[in-house]
Amino acid sequence: MLQAPGVLLLFCLGATNALYKQWIPDTNYENKTNWDKGKVPCGNDIALFSAQRKVSVFVETTHAVQEMRLPVDGELILNSGAGFYVLGGKDPACGSGTTTEFQDSESLQWFNPALWQAAASQNDLQLGNFLFAVHEESVPCQQDDVVFKALSSFRVDTSSSQPTIPVKSVSVLGKTFDSRAEFSQYLSSRSGQMQFHGSSAVTAGNPGCGDSSGCDCGNSVNHQLICSTVKCATVSCKKPLSPVGHCCEVCGAIVTIDYTAGFTVQTYRERIHHLFLILPKYKSIQLGISKVFKSQRLLGVIPFSTIPEIQVVIVDGEDGKVSEDLAQDLMTDIGSHGSEIGITGSEFQASSGNTSDLSGSNAGMVAGVVIAVLLMIALIAVGAVLIQKGVVRLPSMPTITMPSLSSFRRNTDVGDLGGTIDHGFDNPMFDQPNTMSNIPGLYGTDRQSISMTQTGVHFVNPVYDENEIDLKV
Numbered sequence: 001m002l003q004a005p006g007v008l009l010l011f012c013l014g015a016t017n018a019l020y021k022q023w024i025p026d027t028n029y030e031n032k033t034n035w036d037k038g039k040v041p042c043g044n045d046i047a048l049f050s051a052q053r054k055v056s057v058f059v060e061t062t063h064a065v066q067e068m069r070l071p072v073d074g075e076l077i078l079n080s081g082a083g084f085y086v087l088g089g090k091d092p093a094c095g096s097g098t099t100t101e102f103q104d105s106e107s108l109q110w111f112n113p114a115l116w117q118a119a120a121s122q123n124d125l126q127l128g129n130f131l132f133a134v135h136e137e138s139v140p141c142q143q144d145d146v147v148f149k150a151l152s153s154f155r156v157d158t159s160s161s162q163p164t165i166p167v168k169s170v171s172v173l174g175k176t177f178d179s180r181a182e183f184s185q186y187l188s189s190r191s192g193q194m195q196f197h198g199s200s201a202v203t204a205g206n207p208g209c210g211d212s213s214g215c216d217c218g219n220s221v222n223h224q225l226i227c228s229t230v231k232c233a234t235v236s237c238k239k240p241l242s243p244v245g246h247c248c249e250v251c252g253a254i255v256t257i258d259y260t261a262g263f264t265v266q267t268y269r270e271r272i273h274h275l276f277l278i279l280p281k282y283k284s285i286q287l288g289i290s291k292v293f294k295s296q297r298l299l300g301v302i303p304f305s306t307i308p309e310i311q312v313v314i315v316d317g318e319d320g321k322v323s324e325d326l327a328q329d330l331m332t333d334i335g336s337h338g339s340e341i342g343i344t345g346s347e348f349q350a351s352s353g354n355t356s357d358l359s360g361s362n363a364g365m366v367a368g369v370v371i372a373v374l375l376m377i378a379l380i381a382v383g384a385v386l387i388q389k390g391v392v393r394l395p396s397m398p399t400i401t402m403p404s405l406s407s408f409r410r411n412t413d414v415g416d417l418g419g420t421i422d423h424g425f426d427n428p429m430f431d432q433p434n435t436m437s438n439i440p441g442l443y444g445t446d447r448q449s450i451s452m453t454q455t456g457v458h459f460v461n462p463v464y465d466e467n468e469i470d471l472k473v
């Protein structure tokens, strides 16, 4: 028999870097949670659908009912062989008969992370091998495949502040839509209108994730909406952690990974699974991996750049001790095999307060750039103070025009940059939008190590491969 890592390799070849997200609730006739009495109506019962409510109801088999009251605007989707009939007499197994009303599914929101489950493949969805994810990524990401269970119907409120909700594909009733036009046609169909309502339009056909290290989920624009549906449990650990993209503080550990070419998020996920998560002591562990953009801050305040990192969130539903053990194991694994799997550095924080840093040259370089930038700022600040003092003391000196701080800011215009005055460095403290955005060459393909963008200083870390240069803030 092949060893686990060998098998793993074979399976990974065709793997994608995005996930399948499956909507959990349904509006199926047979699901007893959809009826107000907690049971599917039987032969002596009246099945009632509220008249005004729009609903699409999937019916899998045949049912006896006493009477059925249908909504004004709704649909029943009958599986082949499904249907309704009325009994001639009373069904002795059914009780005296009652009116059972179909529940309201109007308020179920697309952006509620509790209503989705994630898996790495369609097969895993079927087998129930679900993955843990931070709240933002529990909801479908822009590169994900969205699945509504094959033999089921549903009603989802897609309201959000954005006009559209882009995803890679949507499967409804067993049919997969991966083209924008086809799915928008479905949305305007009768079933589509019953199943999707709300202000934003779900659009299929978004490109999948082409980056083997994973992609940005794209749900941070909806962070507030997502978190408005989440109720956080109280945490009792010493230093609760706040994972990027999560709505709540957690007890556990976060491992942050710097990666290089050759890192594959899917392979790493499987590696963690095969080496650690299958161990009995890690039975209670929930582990979520995502690509996040960590903003680099000067003096801990002013953001000047972002770098992509892999965030591994580990929680265990308890005080976080088991998570910390696993984080230690991951660090050890990275220490001995990191270079083989494209990991250049890592660090972890645990909610116990323990931290550890296994950073490679990468972090040293970041620190170097930060120090350089700090020095520049200090120089500019000192310069500005001196200049201002000079202006105050020698107001009548005609030959030397000393720019005040405000004119210095105005002068850092696009036109000026090509001129002879060398400002050396734009101070991000006085950052102005649009200032440098369309200077060709400063930003983009030539290998400057420091460049300006709308949001500040953007440095290109040569440790990353060339593709990373295009990552914008």
Ligand SMILES: *[C@@H]1O[C@H](CO)[C@@H](O)[C@H](O)[C@H]1NC(C)=O
Pocket (backbone or CB within 6 Å): 024, 025, 026, 031, 032, 033, 034
């Ligand atoms: C019935 O609906 C509930 C809530 O919508 C869902 O959690 C459950 O999985 C459904 N049951 C089945 C058998 O699909």
Ligand SMILES: *[C@@H]1O[C@H](CO)[C@@H](O)[C@H](O)[C@H]1NC(C)=O
Pocket (backbone or CB within 6 Å): 324, 352, 353, 354
């Ligand atoms: C912190 O780490 C040390 C060394 O690994 C360990 O002995 C200690 O128990 C940890 N502290 C907590 C509070 O878990």
